Amino acid sequence: MGRSAEESRADIVGERLGRCFPETALERSEWRVLAAEELAELCMKAHCRAYQPGETIFYEGDPCRGVYFLSEGLIGVRKEDPDGNSVLLHLATGGDTLGYRPFLAGDCHQASAEVLKASKICFFDAETMGALLHANPDLGLEFLRRAARELGTAENRFYEAVRLDLRTRVAHLLLLFKDRYATIEADGRVLLDLPISRQDMAAMIGVRAESLSRTIRTLTDDGLIDVSGHRAWILDMDRLIAEVAPPHLH
Amino acid sequence: MGRSAEESRADIVGERLGRCFPETALERSEWRVLAAEELAELCMKAHCRAYQPGETIFYEGDPCRGVYFLSEGLIGVRKEDPDGNSVLLHLATGGDTLGYRPFLAGDCHQASAEVLKASKICFFDAETMGALLHANPDLGLEFLRRAARELGTAENRFYEAVRLDLRTRVAHLLLLFKDRYATIEADGRVLLDLPISRQDMAAMIGVRAESLSRTIRTLTDDGLIDVSGHRAWILDMDRLIAEVAPPHLH
DNA sequence: CGCCAGGTTGATTTCGCTCAAGCAATGTGG
DNA sequence: CCACATTGCTTGAGCGAAATCAACCTGGCG
Numbered sequence: 001m002g003r004s005a006e007e008s009r010a011d012i013v014g015e016r017l018g019r020c021f022p023e024t025a026l027e028r029s030e031w032r033v034l035a036a037e038e039l040a041e042l043c044m045k046a047h048c049r050a051y052q053p054g055e056t057i058f059y060e061g062d063p064c065r066g067v068y069f070l071s072e073g074l075i076g077v078r079k080e081d082p083d084g085n086s087v088l089l090h091l092a093t094g095g096d097t098l099g100y101r102p103f104l105a106g107d108c109h110q111a112s113a114e115v116l117k118a119s120k121i122c123f124f125d126a127e128t129m130g131a132l133l134h135a136n137p138d139l140g141l142e143f144l145r146r147a148a149r150e151l152g153t154a155e156n157r158f159y160e161a162v163r164l165d166l167r168t169r170v171a172h173l174l175l176l177f178k179d180r181y182a183t184i185e186a187d188g189r190v191l192l193d194l195p196i197s198r199q200d201m202a203a204m205i206g207v208r209a210e211s212l213s214r215t216i217r218t219l220t221d222d223g224l225i226d227v228s229g230h231r232a233w234i235l236d237m238d239r240l241i242a243e244v245a246p247p248h249l250h
Numbered sequence: 251m252g253r254s255a256e257e258s259r260a261d262i263v264g265e266r267l268g269r270c271f272p273e274t275a276l277e278r279s280e281w282r283v284l285a286a287e288e289l290a291e292l293c294m295k296a297h298c299r300a301y302q303p304g305e306t307i308f309y310e311g312d313p314c315r316g317v318y319f320l321s322e323g324l325i326g327v328r329k330e331d332p333d334g335n336s337v338l339l340h341l342a343t344g345g346d347t348l349g350y351r352p353f354l355a356g357d358c359h360q361a362s363a364e365v366l367k368a369s370k371i372c373f374f375d376a377e378t379m380g381a382l383l384h385a386n387p388d389l390g391l392e393f394l395r396r397a398a399r400e401l402g403t404a405e406n407r408f409y410e411a412v413r414l415d416l417r418t419r420v421a422h423l424l425l426l427f428k429d430r431y432a433t434i435e436a437d438g439r440v441l442l443d444l445p446i447s448r449q450d451m452a453a454m455i456g457v458r459a460e461s462l463s464r465t466i467r468t469l470t471d472d473g474l475i476d477v478s479g480h481r482a483w484i485l486d487m488d489r490l491i492a493e494v495a496p497p498h499l500h
Numbered sequence: 501c502g503c504c505a506g507g508t509t510g511a512t513t514t515c516g517c518t519c520a521a522g523c524a525a526t527g528t529g530g
Numbered sequence: 531c532c533a534c535a536t537t538g539c540t541t542g543a544g545c546g547a548a549a550t551c552a553a554c555c556t557g558g559c560g
Contacts, residue, residue: 102400137387147397148354162456206412
């Protein structure tokens with residue numbers, strides 16, 4: 001124990017920093033623009049904990065008291081109605097920040113956040129966030145860009161929901177998953193590890209699970225994909241893309 | 251003509267400022283956080299002109315070269331497919347800024363903007379915008395709040411599009427219009443001046459014009475509203491609100 | 501007056517939902 | 531280790547809400 005108090009405090013900070021902001025999560029998040037000292041300070045103020053699948057981080061209607069940084073894991077952000085029907089608005093993975101929208105708009109949470117895979121989450125309270133945003137304009141601009149991108153995808157989803165038929169939307173969902181969850185095998189085929197249940201996949205595109213199931217079947221029969229459980233092969237990428245490309249529905 | 255060059259330049263600036271940023275438009279826009287000198291400088295750099303109904307400001311797919319401030323008028327932001335079916339994403343009125351989303355996200359326009367009523371529009375190029383955002387963090391925070399609010403409404407629209415039936419969505423649209431376009435008559439009844447065509451109203455909630463027409467008919471038969479042309483009376487506000495309130499669809 | 505675009509109404513079709521049953525995988529207690 | 535619940539997924543049959551197709555108003559305008 002020949003080490004100074006300085007050094008051991010630095011160790012504590014460094015260790016906590018690594019847990020709050022793992023490299024892979026940090027670099028794809030808005031927080032990457034903060035200086036090392038700012039990050040260190042931030043994560044000393046953070047409330048961090050691990051969550052298990054099934055836990056809920058916040059509910060629709062809850063007052064928004066700050067934002068949640070997802071260090072690792074998988075979270076579903078959804079709106080539910082009394083009958084238990086849900087719409088899955090967003091899938092969050094490591095590096096995503098939850099609740100920034102209601103925080104910035106100054107309203108209550110308009111959706112609930114449910115843990116889908118074991119996660120580590122850090123909470124930053126409104127005061128800390130407010131101070132940080134004023135102290136560091138770059139952070140605000142990062143969130144602004146994020147909000148702009150998400151607004152674009154939200155508008156596209158609305159368009160697709162009202163104009164595109166079921167099969168097209170399922171094909172598009174699979175292609176979205178491809179970008180994030182695909183591995184390419186030696187023979188060139190594409191293997192997806194579907195990260196969520198059929199219920200939730202259906203809830204992402206606003207259809208019933210039964211309809212999704214039937215559509216997966218027809219796509220399978222047509223030789224585009226081959227799905228069993230959470231493993232999905234894309235057998236014919238070109239034709240799958242063609243399903244989405246021309247927005248003609250005849 | 252005893253006035254100095256100084257004074258007459260100030261007049262020119264002041265006059266141009268008043269045309270670009272009319273009081274009512276400015277105060278509900280993000281730009282209100284700029285100092286008078288900043289506004290003056292900005293509108294000297296702006297390209298302003300008047301537009302007539304039917305003109306298109308930008309098309310889906312166009313590169314985004316800056317943002318458009320709507321001094322007055324009415325603009326429809328829409329996505330169209332080859333068959334001519336359109337979805338109306340947004341109605342912009344005086345004080346709204348168009349194209350800030352693609353500008354910030356760094357992509358092309360993902361929708362086109364069509365003039366619906368005679369408008370006055372000022373264009374600020376990307377360079378000017380970029381400099382301003384860096385020079386004045388408050389402006390960024392304003393746009394951040396705006397983006398957060400719009401993201402919320404976009405997510406709600408998606409939810410409603412996939413979960414709520416036609417009648418509920420029509421009722422909700424009428425109530426949205428009420429907030430912006432209603433006048434309350436002496437006898438307490440509420441009169442709406444519907445700002446857009448049936449086609450476009452239908453395109454806002456992602457349904458066909460025929461379906462909208464039928465639904466307006468049933469709402470009329472039920473005594474909730476009374477519509478002729480672009481004049482709509484809300485006869486029973488409570489029941490109209492009740493149509494929207496409980497999201498049960500039986 | 502006739503024309504035409506926008507709006508309404510009617511008849512029919514269809515896509516996706518509802519309801520219900522079957523099935524496979526996983527867990528649990530005896 | 532097996533009976534059995536439980537849960538998530540799939541399949542089938544029937545239905546219904548909204549789309550489609552088509553005709554017909556209506557009102558503004560040359």
